[in-house]
Amino acid sequence: MLALDGVGVRVGETSLLHGVSLSVAPGGLLGVIGPNGAGKSTLVRAIVGLVAHDGTIRVAGRTAHQLGTRGWARLVAYVPQRPVLPPAMTVADYALLGRAAHHALLGAETTRDRSVVGAVLERLALDRFRSRPLSELSGGEVQRVVLARALAQEAPLLVMDEPTTGLDLGHSQLVLALTDELRRERALCVLCTLHDLTLAGQHADELVVLHRGGVAVAGRPDAVLTEANVARYFGATVEILAGSGGIVVAPAARPVPPALSVATAISEGRPR
């Protein structure tokens, strides 16, 4: 469904992303992890079409160049990390924005558009908020509303940038469990950056570690989330435990590893 081949992004002389190749099958969830500044958001922005890139990004065999902005928006839905929320806009109006690529350019939304949004809001338990202004919602509700707008696009690929930022554990699980259901039922394809490694390991079919703009490791969660990898790319000391829902990445007592003193960690620019 999604296939990236040699994707790079540069701003001026700085290369933010280079040589990223990956693919996600229909119904799959690819988790993109990596330390701050590794290029996760840049990768997401390139896929959505917000920054120019080298290499090719194909969704269902098509490129954004072939389809144009509107056509691409019917294939790729986007949940931004920090969405812009017009304070006085109602939940229903905000979710209806997701239908923009479906109705005629200057045309009104159709009954189907409004029904799709109604179904999405019902599914996300946002029914009773439909005429609330966004400024009156809690953080968890806002995140579900943003997800509702993206799902209303009815795109086969959903791209989420840190969808669990600022959410408590219950709301984080809710968001990911919902996408899991849609993946099973409707073969929704999801690419998602995550900072919570345990959640990433439990929900993703496959994980990609981005490090300094390139793919460092890729593979199944249990192969990627090793104590060595986490130490190497995140500069974190963890224990990998076996839990009932998958592996658990637990912070461990932190003796500075002999090979990586605090001073060298800083001088090499590694996040600690």
Added chain:
Amino acid sequence: MALPARSDPGSRAGRRRVRPGGPAAPVNAPWAPLHLFDVEERTPAVVATRLHAWQLAVGILFLLAAATASVVVGPAGLSPGAVLEEVVTRMLPLHLHPGLSTTGSVVVWQLRMPRIVLGALVGGTLALAGASYQGVFRNPLADPYLLGVASGAGLGATLAVVYATALPHLPFDPVPAAAFAGALLAAGATLALGRSRRSPGGTAPLLLAGVAVAALLTALQTYFQQRNSQDLQVVYSWILGGLSTAGWGQVLLILPYVGTAAAVLLGCRRLLDALSVGDDECTALGIRATRVRLLVVAAATLATAAAVSVSGLIGFVGIIVPHAIRMVAGPSYRRILPLSVLFGGGFLVLADLLARTVLSPAELPLGVVTAFLGAPFFLVVLRQARRVW
């Protein structure tokens, strides 16, 4: 936390249609939407924010009331009843006695009516253009003169007044034509100079270019005005704005521009709402924000230039009317744009009524009246407003 989905079988089972073959197969035609949710008859459709019929009715009534007040009041000493009878008789296919003498009829149809219609057109246009600029630039101080339209029109009109005698006899009045051309040239210059390669989506360079162009053209206009002080009064009264020379000719002159631009702007009302989530998210939703912005700015500028060319520079309508509506009816341009046309038109008709009656037979400049009426009213609304910006 229970997921409100299939995890609770039974309650919703009857409502969702089960697709044959289970989950949707990977789509063959990739641009076809993935049907993520089965939409059924019973799925409650959401209702988008829209203009309510009663809001539209209030707007129309306000405009009609302003027009009625304006057509019956005037220095000609016609009886209000007779004027109304005359208007109703002529507008409806009723073969009754016309209510007025021939002179009275001329006063109503050749003096008062065109002035009312032109006032409504100009007021509606300025308010609509102001609301559109505010939506595009996401700036509450944006008004129709933002891109230098006023100073360009002022310079054009000044040149036409000053050099009118030097021109060969023209079949048309050179002042509106020159004002229109000046307005479009000024806005065009602003758009060309304000394009920034560094931030293609940013509006700040455009606003700053507008300030610079306006300053330059105003300086030129003042220079020509002072060089030709014998024309000072004519230039000055044009700049302060007014409808005292209104006729059907002017109505017909601006109607094509104003009508086309209004149709485009009203057609963009949903896109203006979408712009409020920012350019990046617009792109992700399939909307090219830069293009929408250019279309709206072009249409609003064309309409403003046409309005200004026949009425001079009438300030304040383009700011206070949209803001007052926003504070009462909410932030959606689906409501703000159509209501701005109606209330802007009605407001200017009322302002013009005052302008021509308060010091009758002398006339007050219309721009003075709009500010004098508008500012206190606006401050009252502002004090009571809910947060919309």
